[in-house]
Amino acid sequence: MSPIQIYIVEDNNTMRLGISESLRREGYSVSDFESGPDALALFKKNPAHIVITDLKMEPIDGIELLKSIKSLSPETEVLLISAFGTVDTAVEAMQEGAVDFLTKPFSPDELRIRIKKIVEKINQKETIELLTAEKQILQDQYDYQYEEIIGNSQVMQKLFSLIDRISNQESTILIEGESGTGKELVARAIHKKSNRANKPFIKINCGALNENLLESELFGHEKGAFTGAIRQKRGRFELANNGTLFLDEIGDISQNMQVKLLRAIQEKEFERVGGENTIKVDVRIISATNRNLTQLVAEGQFREDLFYRLSVIPIKLPSLRERKEDIPLLVNYFMNKFLQSKPLLKRYISDEGLNLFKEYSWPGNIRELENVIERLIVISPDQEIKLQLIAQQLGETSNYPPHRTHANLDEALFKFEKNLIVHALEEAEGVKNQAAKILGIRTSTLYYKMEKYGLLK
Numbered sequence: 001m002s003p004i005q006i007y008i009v010e011d012n013n014t015m016r017l018g019i020s021e022s023l024r025r026e027g028y029s030v031s032d033f034e035s036g037p038d039a040l041a042l043f044k045k046n047p048a049h050i051v052i053t054d055l056k057m058e059p060i061d062g063i064e065l066l067k068s069i070k071s072l073s074p075e076t077e078v079l080l081i082s083a084f085g086t087v088d089t090a091v092e093a094m095q096e097g098a099v100d101f102l103t104k105p106f107s108p109d110e111l112r113i114r115i116k117k118i119v120e121k122i123n124q125k126e127t128i129e130l131l132t133a134e135k136q137i138l139q140d141q142y143d144y145q146y147e148e149i150i151g152n153s154q155v156m157q158k159l160f161s162l163i164d165r166i167s168n169q170e171s172t173i174l175i176e177g178e179s180g181t182g183k184e185l186v187a188r189a190i191h192k193k194s195n196r197a198n199k200p201f202i203k204i205n206c207g208a209l210n211e212n213l214l215e216s217e218l219f220g221h222e223k224g225a226f227t228g229a230i231r232q233k234r235g236r237f238e239l240a241n242n243g244t245l246f247l248d249e250i251g252d253i254s255q256n257m258q259v260k261l262l263r264a265i266q267e268k269e270f271e272r273v274g275g276e277n278t279i280k281v282d283v284r285i286i287s288a289t290n291r292n293l294t295q296l297v298a299e300g301q302f303r304e305d306l307f308y309r310l311s312v313i314p315i316k317l318p319s320l321r322e323r324k325e326d327i328p329l330l331v332n333y334f335m336n337k338f339l340q341s342k343p344l345l346k347r348y349i350s351d352e353g354l355n356l357f358k359e360y361s362w363p364g365n366i367r368e369l370e371n372v373i374e375r376l377i378v379i380s381p382d383q384e385i386k387l388q389l390i391a392q393q394l395g396e397t398s399n400y401p402p403h404r405t406h407a408n409l410d411e412a413l414f415k416f417e418k419n420l421i422v423h424a425l426e427e428a429e430g431v432k433n434q435a436a437k438i439l440g441i442r443t444s445t446l447y448y449k450m451e452k453y454g455l456l457k
Contacts, residue, residue: 006052010032035058052079102114171312174250174288174313176316179364191243204236218236221273240281249289250293321362347380
């Protein structure tokens with residue numbers, strides 16, 4: 001645990017010095033201030049774990065100081081002290097985020113007991129955060145099953161062969177592919193088949209963080225490096241030491257971060273934010289993007305030297321529409337996956353339903369397929385998931401992501417229903433009552449729809 005730093009804000013010199021001396025004897029790092037503004041000036045540069053503040057002060061009182069501290073560093077614990085303590089005041093302090101309220105006069109022993117409880121709370125929180133992070137790292141190492149990459153198509157067999165050949169190499173890898181094609185699964189597969197398999201697999205979504213947060217997440221930060229940095233934090237490069245670091249959405253990072261990342265990858269060293277010590281690591285880099293990095297390089301948005309450093313071994317993942325022969329395998333896999341947790345629920349998809357899945361373009365790829373399968377299992381009123389229900393759901397996802405107009409939805413449903421009827425008629429060799437059975441509708445309904453879609457000759 002990092003050393004506990006305590007700020008004392010008290011305009012009574014005797015009281016302030018007494019509290020400071022008492023806590024220093026307990027081994028805490030203590031700084032004391034005569035006014036709130038003086039304390040805030042240093043707090044903005046170097047936040048403390050605990051702030052002890054008097055209630056009645058000028059030019060700002062303890063409640064105002066409490067609010068300012070919590071806005072700057074929500075993790076800092078604030079203990080209010082006052083000779084004018086009332087229940088209402090204590091309640092207000094607690095509502096604003098104070099950890100405790102102590103009424104003057106109080107003995108040194110009582111203060112030490114209160115501070116000890118606050119320190120135990122801080123240490124417990126740090127322990128939980130550390131254990132949670134370690135647990136996630138262990139989960140990331142061992143929860144992957146290679147079988148999650150499903151496919152018998154020729155393009156997938158080539159991918160599996162490539163993974164086998166490159167896993168034990170140390171070269172950087174760039175995985176390119178549309179959203180939902182399984183880029184993280186491929187990165188995990190490479191890691192699990194490599195010599196680093198029993199070391200950490202650490203991932204980070206570069207596109208989900210702004211530049212400052214991304215730098216802190218990648219390289220870590222020192223205590224006091226910025227507002228809210230009340231303790232040292234290791235970054236993903238350190239956590240991935242001797243293992244694999246997966247940089248997802250690499251095409252979204254800023255030019256400034258590209259420079260810092262290039263240096264870390266080339267030199268295998270970096271400094272934490274706010275730090276001076278150079279940290280060396282042994283990390284294999286696997287990156288992924290759904291953007292065209294070659295085009296970004298040509299447009300000057302992505303550094304050419306970083307691109308070549310990241311893409312020593314490029315992997316291009318196929319979209320689902322490029323390997324439609326794998327769709328029945330994927331449907332079966334996801335059906336079994338979701339039904340395992342619902343043993344009393346029986347669901348199946350007919351061959352006609354699978355054919356409809358194979359005709360769909362799947363703009364959201366495997367992720368969209370998985371979501372549609374789960375939705376169909378839940379909303380289907382029958383054991384057999386009907387063709388009409390599948391068509392309706394695919395129509396609703398035809399403009400993935402789902403920002404669509406009513407007119408677009410009607411058009412999509414029109415096309416799907418017409419295609420269903422055409423394929424049913426082809427399968428039934430033009431026999432109307434047989435086509436109606438395939439579609440699960442009455443023959444009279446089929447004639448009506450054929451007339452609607454101009455299919456009657």
